[in-house]
Amino acid sequence: MADKLLAFDTSTEHLSVAVRHGDRVLSHSGAGGAQASSTLLPLIRQLLADAGLALADLDAIVFGRGPGSFTGLRTACSVAQGLAFGAKVPLLPVDTLLAVANEARHAFGAQRVVAALDARMDQLYAAPYDFDTAGPFGGDPEPLLLAPEALDVPTGWAIAGNAFAAYGPRLASATARHEVLPLATAMLRLAPALLAAGRTVPAAQAWPLYVRDKVAQTTEERAAIKAAAAVPQNPA
Incomplete structure (x- = not known):
């Protein structure tokens, strides 16, 4: 051992x-x-x-x-x-993300966990882990890079990670939210x-696991995002 x-x-x-x-x-x-x-x-x-x-x-x-x-x-x-x-x-x-899910399991008894870490640039790194049925690695899911609103949290699952301060109101509701690292x-x-x-x-x-290929937005991209956010939405 x-x-x-x-x-x-x-x-x-x-x-x-x-x-x-x-x-x-x-x-x-x-x-x-x-x-x-x-x-x-x-x-x-x-x-x-x-x-x-x-x-x-x-x-x-x-x-x-x-x-x-x-x-x-x-x-x-x-x-x-x-x-x-x-x-x-x-x-x-x-x-x-597996370490996040394991910490939530250890500290809070969470057996089905969507691990979510702040990826900056208005995005999350996330992956679902089911320790109830998928073994010690929770199923070994591939990590995703996605917008906070796109995070899928099945009924009865917990969210764990460090994304709540930045994106809390934009995340799906869950049975529990655990602030863990x-x-x-x-x-x-x-x-x-x-x-x-x-x-x-x-x-x-010993290679890093990069889910995002791009580190930062260009000045033009940031300006385009701000401009799009400033455009009034047409009423339905």
Whole structure:
């Protein structure tokens, strides 16, 4: 059994790092975003030292592969690659939406969850996870990029993620709404099943999961959107 694991996620504005050594779990959460590239490695070193582990002792390095912030995903993947190359440790990529759904399941008992993360540019990253009937990965759905109004939430399902502050009134009604993030501790909980399923990759294949190909709108596109919003709608 893999009981020596490092996990981290930098896909949102929140940085999350955790280490498991046997039954002991140490974790840190804090500000991410632009700070993540400078703070992630020192935090990893500190947590490993506190857990009495060296990098080479690890059974695997678990990282959030996306979807999420382009800069955050590149940070996570590059750090995971560098650590794995140096220590010759396998890498375990975890979808950030699966980590969100798992956190909602763990913290609130939600078994059927639509995970939704703010993708900026008036869009969401989203995917439905059914832990009741589809196993430990909730069915392994493909992540979607869509407008908040287009999010489909079946009756009786919960919504979980960080999209409520920006898009709350525009989201479908749901049995419950859970404000959760893709935490490293959730990734540690997922790791045993993912390892058993053979989901590790070599360092050279630690690739981000990009759902959006475009990072930002052009000036012309932003102007067109504003102009369209300003046009009065014809009454029915």
